[in-house]
Amino acid sequence: MPEITRIVKLKIGLPLDTARKTISAWTVACNTVSQIAFENGCLSNAVRLHALGYGAARAAGLSAQVAQSCIRHVASKYAAARSNKHVITAPAQFRAQAVILQGGSRGRDVALRASGLSVWTIAGRLKAVPFAGPPDLADKLANWTFGDGRLIVAGKNVFLTLSFKKDVEDRIGPNDAVIGVDRGINVLACATDGKRHWMRKGGHTKHMRNRYLSIRSSLQRRKAERRTRSVAKVLKRLSGREARFMKAVNHEVSKSIVSFADRAGCPVIAIEELDGIRGQRLRKKVRREVQKWAYGQLAFFIRYKAETHGMTVIEVDPKGTSKGCSRCGHTESANRNRHEFKCRGCGHRLHSDLNAAHNIRLRGILARQVLGQDGEPSCSPQVRLYDPAGNRGRGRTSRLLKQTAHDMGLSCFMHRGDYCQSQTRASALPRKTSHAAFQR
């Protein structure tokens, strides 16, 4: 049962000045303690460092508990340097970034109450500080374990990031309970579980991207002509706006994909490896950068959301997923004509992105079989045969398929609309190697 951590960011109504002073006191304390640790043979043992540095940390204005956090923080920095085999020639420097505050059952530096936030600052404890957080904060507080917090100043705003932990039960399903997800441009994402599919068209996103691109390039031209501050400022604002737009879209798409997998009862999501994002030939390098980033973010969001549902995300080789036929495997560029896929080998026709999603799914299933072999060997691969006539396991074609599979020494069962775990020849095998055994 893996433990997952989530960070929640709250905007808090702490006076800016107090927050800055708190952060600077923390930084001073960290650097003083770091000097002491360095002088004493780069101490990475928090207990020994505590004996030497506690007074200095308290002198910087930290409370007893925050001083301890500070010492642990410094010690862990030296411990990390040591384990990474860095040669330490000067005391580790700490920049004014964030104050670590203990919350939850162990600490009292930060607590969330109905009346508001109670938080330790250099000016003493402040109570009933107003805060604004994401909609799922209440769920986090009720069902997750509250870890520690970090006080941050960004621009003129004060933030508090809180970490929450939770154990998530791994979901287990049949080996082929995998959904394949294809990411693209005209269709942002297409997911399939082998029978049903979900698709999100990318028309609006593409339009918005092109619009941002044209504004950006015209502004950059103007910037090249005469270097003005205002143009640079507009460019910066624009890039922020575009990033927020893409982020919102990616959140929405990833949410839909995970809920599709949930409905389909599939605990595994297969996506392509990031480097292999295919698509239309890209005109500009900038554009490619933006797209790479956006796809990477989508993958990250899918992984993030899948984890909270106890699902797994696997990356598969993207080579040829759009050119190969998902039914017969025939691979040829001519198979695909924009969004129409028509196999030159078997005549199979479907939406090209759906075909790619099927291919990714099949590779995902295969990857899981390879993973399974690393643990306990599978003594007989299972195959699911697809009868084009839809004979549901009866009739001449089905009999022939079954016979062929039998001759090849494969256990087989027919596609019957729903997941079926019966293994024709599994009874002869030791129970250990049955289906569920190598799912773990």
Ligand SMILES: [Zn+2]
């Ligand atoms: Zn084909």
